[in-house]
Amino acid sequence: MPNKHNSILIREKDMGEEFMDILQKGDIRTVFQPLISLKDGELLGYEALSRGPEKSVFKNPEKLFEFARVLGKLWDLELLCRIKALDSISGYNPSFNIFLNVDPHIIDDEKFRKGFTKDFLKEYNINPDSIVFEITEKNSVKDIAGFKKVIENYKDQGYKIAIDDMGSGFSGLKLITEIHPHFIKLDMNLIRDIDKDGLKYALIKTFYDFCLVTDIKLIAEGIETENEMNALIDIGIDYGQGYFIQRPLEFLPTIDKNLINLIIARNIKKKELYINKSATVLVGDIYRKSMSIDPTCTGAGVLEIFNLNPTLLGLPVVDNRKLSGLIMKDKFFAKLGTQYGYALYINRPISILMDNRPLSVDYETTLDIVSKKAVARNEEALYDYIIVTRDSEYFGIVTVKDLLEKTTELEVNYARHLNPLSGLPGNLLIEQKLSRFITDTASFTILYIDINDFKVYNDVYGFENGDRLLQYLASTLAGCASKFPFRHFIGHIGGDDFIIIVESYDVAEICQSIIETFDSGISSFYSDNDIDRGYIISKNRRGEEEKFGVVGLSIAGITNKCRSFKDIYELSEYSSKIKKRCKEKYCSCFLIE
Missing domain, CATH: 3.30.70.270 (Reverse transcriptase/Diguanylate cyclase domain)
Known part of the structure; x- marks a missing residue:
């Protein structure tokens, strides 16, 4: 009779052959799970999740990727999963975000950088700005400085970055501060029973406050009950994902209208906790229209606009209704006033001088949140315009003066009833x-x-x-x-x-x-x-x-x-x-x- 050790070896050999067979045949299924706004139920995008054959031990994705890592086939498996996911989604002509899981050691691989190009995505009718790389926090990143350069390269090409499973792994906080992701996905263990666990509630609230001032969006994973969702809405979490919202399916599911109504109703109730406070008044209620310019406008053109409009303090830079940046008058004249500054910039496009990451907020953002974001800026940008967008398009501006005046007015009126x-x-x-x-x-x-x-x-x-x-x-x-x-x-x-x-x-x-x-x-x-x-x-x-x-x-x-x-x-x-x-x-x- 074979001993126990031999049985294990035979089993591992059989699993290895089964895994290689899956890889060669491309026997991977892609399922999609939606991520939605916890403000109004709108779709943010879909996470593409890979599964092995239905009747195989590798149906479990954790076993699938664990075995790939052992056999040194992680790159091959991830490439197969990405191709399957993009192939499945390409027929939808996606205008939403596609979340793809990427191991931090793979994203730095030269084969990945060469393989995941704009030309590669064009084959699937997908733009880089629709792709969100989910980098798991469960595996440590040893060379943070090198990893940061790689991430910045992808961000410059239009890709978005999400830190996955925040709260479950090694280097989460350091990774966040170094690479400044677009999204942080909270691990489902932090979300479980958050409606009953005061410690978890307080911890997530702290994450929320941090993300508020750093302009990072929080996504809660693994929402399984209405009460968990309500607790997250009360905190202010931006987006949610989980079985309560929708289980993963092999097609792109629509969002249940009843669920959307639940989310909207809860947000209305949340606002009723405050009466005429900055926590309920929208920045869209105090925005103003402002002249904007095209990124190709030259320094001479900007100079003429500022000279003809003495009260104008800044100019949003807008390309086809999308915000590209901001040029403030004081910074513009400071650049022109440097040695050779006039000669360098007067005939060149303003895009080389503008701030390409100004503070921008959605029309529906409440004034208390805008205030926190505004004062969290660097000192040199503290009084820059706050850009207001609507449906991801440029809409107008708010000045710090407007914000302070309205917030003070609301707080004084509210204080009368305290x-x-x-x-x-x-x-x-x-x-x-x-x-x-x-x-x-x-x-x-x-x-x-x-x-x-x-x-x-x-x-x-x-x-x-x-x-x-x-x-x-x-x-x-x-x-x-x-x-x-x-x-x-x-x-x-x-x-x-x-x-x-x-x-x-x-x-x-x-x-x-x-x-x-x-x-x-x-x-x-x-x-x-x-x-x-x-x-x-x-x-x-x-x-x-x-x-x-x-x-x-x-x-x-x-x-x-x-x-x-x-x-x-x-x-x-x-x-x-x-x-x-x-x-x-x-x-x-x-x-x-």
């Missing part, structure tokens, strides 16, 4: 928010929070300390609620009455977190003597002296799980009954009805 002590939304904003939730069908829990015996504390320690206690509660509510991956709204009704509206029924952990945090810090608001004896003495409502314990919290929760409310007045009446029951206990507690 509670001056806590800085939280006051009664007008609370009523508007409650009215929206009452008429909606989404799940919600309304938490009414107040401090037990707050009046007694105020009488003994004074209003100044009472205000400090209210501010402490406000910061506790904000800090605790932010740790959980649920959309929420926090308001200050007045006095010691606060409210949190949470888009979930699972609020027990939030309530417990608020109580524990509040109770753990309350001793700092009392004298040592009062803490030691555990009470203060004050007069009760009948004018009699009474012992009162250290203050605690009462949290009364109301949901729409089993009943609905016709208006906020009915809600208020019902909530008072729950609050009364909660107040019957003399320590911090919560009661969810």
Whole structure:
């Protein structure tokens, strides 16, 4: 009988023969999975995924590519997969992005550089600007400097770059800072249960903030549930991909209209969390039309335009409605003013002087995001025009002055409706928010929070300390609620009455977190003597002296799980009954009805 070692060798030999047979016959299938916008459901493109024969162990792509690496056939396999993918997609005359997976060691291969040319793509009726190379982050890149040069070469030819599986591999952050990709694809393990995992939610939010200021688009891979998608929309993630959106198919699938409606509805609800803030007003609402020039316009032509238009500070450079760059007046005259500058540039095309990567934002971008992008620019570009595009075409400009004026106006108007002590939304904003939730069908829990015996504390320690206690509660509510991956709204009704509206029924952990945090810090608001004896003495409502314990919290929760409310007045009446029951206990507690 053959021993175990011999059996393994025979099996590996058989697999090796099977693999080589697949390679020689070109027995590879391509399936396509769409990537869509999490803002409006529009198609970004398709990822081409390769699969081996249906009844083979190599149907699993990980086994397929792992075996190719072992046999030294990775280049041959990747070439076959690319040809199959491009051949399958060429008949569609693609105007969308095509995401192709490329091993970082292959993209630097001379055979790849010579083989993946514009002429090669023309055979498939595809332009380089439709191709996105997905470089996996699972394999380390040892020569970062050399790799960066290769990537820049591809970017100069119009190809786009995506870092794949971010969060699963070796050199992700260094790779990102060095090559500045167009896209980052978040590994599916980071996305799994993000609607329930506060740590993952916070981590992805940090990635989002980083990408916001570096002008990199985030793509969430492996979305499998509506709740995961909603959590990603709430954070602001640009694009999504996964089984919930569409499973991979051997043809180019269309996007389900019901899914698009879900995405649009969620974004509308997200905007309703803010009322007249820079987080909801679009840059398209404040853009202005501006004169633009062609890339072939000479320095002399630009000089004449600036001389004839003294108030003009810059000129967008536009080629067939597409943004090519930007030339600002101060930088233009600075170049002409250098030694030989006039002679060098006056009769040459402006394309050699322009900034070919100015800040450009889509018409639908909100002002808060535009502001973050604007201030993240290099100091010398801080006051350059912000270019506004629509449907990927040049639309107009916004100046930093326009942006500051509008943002300030919005924030001042919003601040009028905030509670001056806590800085939280006051009664007008609370009523508007409650009215929206009452008429909606989404799940919600309304938490009414107040401090037990707050009046007694105020009488003994004074209003100044009472205000400090209210501010402490406000910061506790904000800090605790932010740790959980649920959309929420926090308001200050007045006095010691606060409210949190949470888009979930699972609020027990939030309530417990608020109580524990509040109770753990309350001793700092009392004298040592009062803490030691555990009470203060004050007069009760009948004018009699009474012992009162250290203050605690009462949290009364109301949901729409089993009943609905016709208006906020009915809600208020019902909530008072729950609050009364909660107040019957003399320590911090919560009661969810």
